[in-house]
Amino acid sequence: MAPKVTLHYFNLRGRAEPIRWILAYSGEDWTDHRIEFSEWPAVKSIPPFGQLPYIEIEGQTPLAQAYAIMRYLATQYGLAGADEWEAGEIDALADYAAEANTVLRPYAGAMMAKDEKKAQQIADEITETTIKPFLEKYEKTLQNNQLQSGGEFLVGNKPSWVDFVVVQLMDETLRLKSDLLEQHPLLKGLCERVHNLDGIKDFLETRPDTPL
Ligand SMILES: N[C@@H](CCC(=O)N[C@@H](CS)C(=O)NCC(=O)O)C(=O)O
Numbered sequence: 001m002a003p004k005v006t007l008h009y010f011n012l013r014g015r016a017e018p019i020r021w022i023l024a025y026s027g028e029d030w031t032d033h034r035i036e037f038s039e040w041p042a043v044k045s046i047p048p049f050g051q052l053p054y055i056e057i058e059g060q061t062p063l064a065q066a067y068a069i070m071r072y073l074a075t076q077y078g079l080a081g082a083d084e085w086e087a088g089e090i091d092a093l094a095d096y097a098a099e100a101n102t103v104l105r106p107y108a109g110a111m112m113a114k115d116e117k118k119a120q121q122i123a124d125e126i127t128e129t130t131i132k133p134f135l136e137k138y139e140k141t142l143q144n145n146q147l148q149s150g151g152e153f154l155v156g157n158k159p160s161w162v163d164f165v166v167v168q169l170m171d172e173t174l175r176l177k178s179d180l181l182e183q184h185p186l187l188k189g190l191c192e193r194v195h196n197l198d199g200i201k202d203f204l205e206t207r208p209d210t211p212l
Helices: 014-026 066-076 084-112 116-128 131-149 161-176 185-195 200-206
Strands: 005-010 030-035 054-057
Touching: 005 014, 014 030, 014 066, 014 161, 014 200, 054 066, 066 084, 066 161, 084 116, 084 131, 084 161, 116 131, 116 161, 131 161, 131 185, 161 185, 185 200
Parallel strands: 005 030
Antiparallel strands: 005 054
C-alpha cells in the first residue's frame, strides 16, 4: 500500500484542484485538508514557502509548489507520460497553461474582494481577447496528437496530469463564458473524457461547492 498523502489548501478549487484530481484518479486513500482563511495566519509558517498548496506524505518532509507536487504524484500514479520525451511535452503544455492561469488571476482577485461587477467586467474582457489563443493552441495540440498517435488526450494515448490542468482551466473559463468551447470540439471532448475518468467522476460529484 502506498503511503497516505495529505493535501493542504484553502477551501477553493484554485491551484489545488488538478492535484485533487490526480489523487482521486490514483484510487489510493488520501486526505483533502481544506484550511479556512481564519485559520491561515496561525499555520502559515508550516509549509516550506509559507504558501498553499503543499502535500505531506508519511515519512517525508512536506512538498510545496503546485506543479512540483503534480509532477511528483503523476510519476507515482502513471500520469507523467510513457517516456521522458512525453514527460517533456507534458511539462511544456503545463507551463503554457500556467500563463493562461495568470490571465485569470485578476478575475480571481476581484471575486475574492467580492467585487462582482469588476469580476464580470474582467471576465468579459479576458474571454474575448486573451483566452482565445490558448484554446486554439490546445485544440491544435489535440488534433496533432490524434493524427500522430491516435490519442484522445493531449500527449500520447493515455491521460496525463496536463490533461487535468488544462481541463480545470477550461472548467474555470466556462464559468466565465458558457459557450466558450463551441468552436473547439476536441477540447470539449477532452473535458468530457477527463470528467468521466474513474475516481475523478466521483470526486466531482461530491466536492464542496466553492466560488473559485
Ligand atoms: N508558486 C506557488 C504559488 C502558491 C500561492 O501563491 N499560493 C497562494 C494561494 S493560491 C497562497 O498560499 N496565498 C496565501 C499566502 O501567500 O499567504 C504554487 O504554484 O504553488
